């Protein structure tokens with residue numbers, strides 16, 4: 001068993017990171033017709049809002065919409081902002097169950113990102129806030145437009161590109177957040193929206 005707790009018996013396929021972390025992609029984790037239903041349900045039913053981060057003393061809106069759901073205690077500091085979660089919707093609770101049983105992992109929260117079109121994006125970052133624990137395990141579920149997901153190794157600068165498709169589940173674990181950054185780049189030709197749900201386990205404050 002690796003540091004992430006993923007056991008060799010789990011059938012996630014090859015580790016796409018190969019070194020310094022664990023990265024698995026399960027294509028069509030949610031079959032296409034069902035994924036269509038989720039895309040509509042989540043677009044219409046979640047509390048999407050704009051969020052600003054402070055850059056050089058100024059509030060700058062991030063180029064996407066976000067939402068945050070979870071168990072009541074799962075507060076999360078993200079980009080310098082404290083998020084109290086909204087309570088689970090029935091749909092998100094169902095998706096959480098599906099993801100949990102596939103990963104044999106528990107999650108107490110989910111960060112949603114809505115990329116309205118190819119102009120929306122997320123810059124290079126790692127998800128390594130202390131409340132995610134020493135080896136953050138994140139399950140990332142995508143619906144809607146296929147978007148490119150890039151990873152860059154901090155030291156070697158090796159780049160990996162993965163297309164994240166409708167219904168696909170990406171798993172990040174082990175030392176991945178310590179050694180790699182990731183992003184969702186702008187893809188100006190894309191007109192359709194994409195929703196990404198990152199299921200996370202937030203530890204209680206020390």
Ligand SMILES: O=C(O)CCC(=O)C(=O)O
Pocket residue numbers: 111113122127140149164182184196198
């Ligand atoms: O949209 C994605 O696929 C990635 C989202 C992400 O990296 C994050 O929420 O931390």
Ligand SMILES: [Fe+2]
Pocket residue numbers: 125126127182
């Ligand atoms: Fe991330």
